[in-house]
Amino acid sequence: MTVVANMVEARCCFKLLYAIVVALLLHMNSPCIGCSERDRQALLALKQGLVGDDGDRLLSWGREAQNKNCCQWEGVYCSSSQTGHVVKLDLEDQSLQGKISPELVKLQHLEYLSLRFNNLSRSQIPDFIGSLSNLRHLDLSSANFEVKFQTNLETLHTCNISISALKDILLYASPVNSIHAKNLNWLPNLSGLKHLDLSYTNLSDVVGWLEAVNMLPKLRKLILDGCSLPPPIIFSVSIMNSSNSLVHVDLSRNNLNSSIFQWLSGTHTNLVYLDLSINYFRGSSIPAAFGNMSSLEYLIIYGSELEGGFPNSFAKLCRLRHLELYRNSLSGQLTNFVEILSECAQNTLEYLHISDNKDIVGSLPDLTNFLSLKHLFLGGNNLSGRIPKSIGQMSKLETIDFGRNSLEGF
């Protein structure tokens, strides 16, 4: 019995071996599999200019015969095994130093280029990046480039290229504020842009930044965090090109004043995420018009000297999940705030942070109708009375802060 079984096994093994050999032969004979020679040479030149320390993705990039197919190199992605054109190059976080070889432009099919989190200090963003006419996504964030903003990023569109193909520019600066721009006049020409992140570049001199941004009819995500942005001049920005397309706006850590509210009080009905934290809104209350942002899920404006109460219009925010308004000077009865929010957001609200406003007063109302509430921060206000027992019935609640008030226990 055992002998028969062994013979069957042996025959199976032989068949398997045969199949593998045939597959290998077929593979070796096929001329079309692998990357184009031109692209391979371009990548090797790129490698030569770069030095990697740890996490070296470039280790797999080699000249050896068995390593010819550059489509299999780490971080390299090709359109298909037929054409073998490199379409995506992902060299994120590889501790790379050195220079970007101009041979890179030979990757004419490149659509996606990310060099974020590397240390390419003392090299400039190479002008020839502007010649990559199929580029859709360019991420040079925290790559320590020394950017001559004007002459450099302008090359993205001064060349005879259809730069309107470019959809994402991510370039938040590292070290912080090491990049300084005089204007954003080049921006409106990137008319296909959907995602712009220039965080931590210093845009303090760019008075017309909003006009420039506003010219981008497809912009969905705008992130200008920590850019020293000056208050925009609003009268020149009437009807907004981008106001319907914008979904995500982060203008935190800037020098904005309440004039920005006028822009946002336009027709931003698709806005889901809005962060205006750490700006200067002294003397202003939360604009009632924000209640018209019917898609809003995240509203984050902490540390900005906002005054007054919740606008009644917030009763219309039916998708609100996350509300952060701590460290302002808001005032009013907590019960009133809660009533407004319970009109429509009682099933959606997960996160409420209104700590450290000092003048939010009154007792803590029953919150059990907020069925999704997980995080509740009410510390550092002027609340009094007893904490209602019903708090104990809120099964989703994970975090609470009632401290620094005059509340009494259960």
Ligand SMILES: *[C@@H]1O[C@H](CO)[C@@H](O)[C@H](O)[C@H]1NC(C)=O
């Ligand atoms: C980046 O590279 C430069 C030399 O080119 C070096 O002086 C510096 O320490 C490096 N920075 C980091 C964060 O590795």
Ligand SMILES: *[C@@H]1O[C@H](CO)[C@@H](O)[C@H](O)[C@H]1NC(C)=O
């Ligand atoms: C502009 O187009 C011409 C002709 O197509 C080409 O020779 C030249 O290299 C292009 N310039 C850039 C910067 O791409």
Ligand SMILES: *[C@@H]1O[C@H](CO)[C@@H](O)[C@H](O)[C@H]1NC(C)=O
């Ligand atoms: C934008 O493109 C137009 C035509 O395509 C050109 O005339 C203009 O100079 C460009 N703007 C900037 C700021 O380069």
Ligand SMILES: *[C@@H]1O[C@H](CO)[C@@H](O)[C@H](O)[C@H]1NC(C)=O
């Ligand atoms: C930005 O640049 C201006 C000079 O134009 C300078 O006064 C300011 O301190 C810079 N901001 C930061 C945060 O570095």
Ligand SMILES: *[C@@H]1O[C@H](CO)[C@@H](O)[C@H](O)[C@H]1NC(C)=O
């Ligand atoms: C909208 O964008 C177009 C093209 O980018 C521009 O010509 C126009 O002035 C913009 N309109 C406003 C109101 O900004």
Ligand SMILES: *[C@@H]1O[C@H](CO)[C@@H](O)[C@H](O)[C@H]1NC(C)=O
């Ligand atoms: C905002 O700042 C601008 C420029 O400094 C100023 O002209 C405007 O009066 C300010 N608006 C408010 C509401 O403070």
Ligand SMILES: *[C@@H]1O[C@H](CO)[C@@H](O)[C@H](O)[C@H]1NC(C)=O
């Ligand atoms: C909100 O939208 C309604 C309807 O479009 C409008 O009548 C109202 O004035 C808006 N509210 C504010 C504060 O802008």
Ligand SMILES: *[C@@H]1O[C@H](CO)[C@@H](O)[C@H](O)[C@H]1NC(C)=O
């Ligand atoms: C707290 O509110 C009470 C009135 O409810 C008021 O007398 C007191 O001054 C407030 N305390 C602070 C620190 O604002």
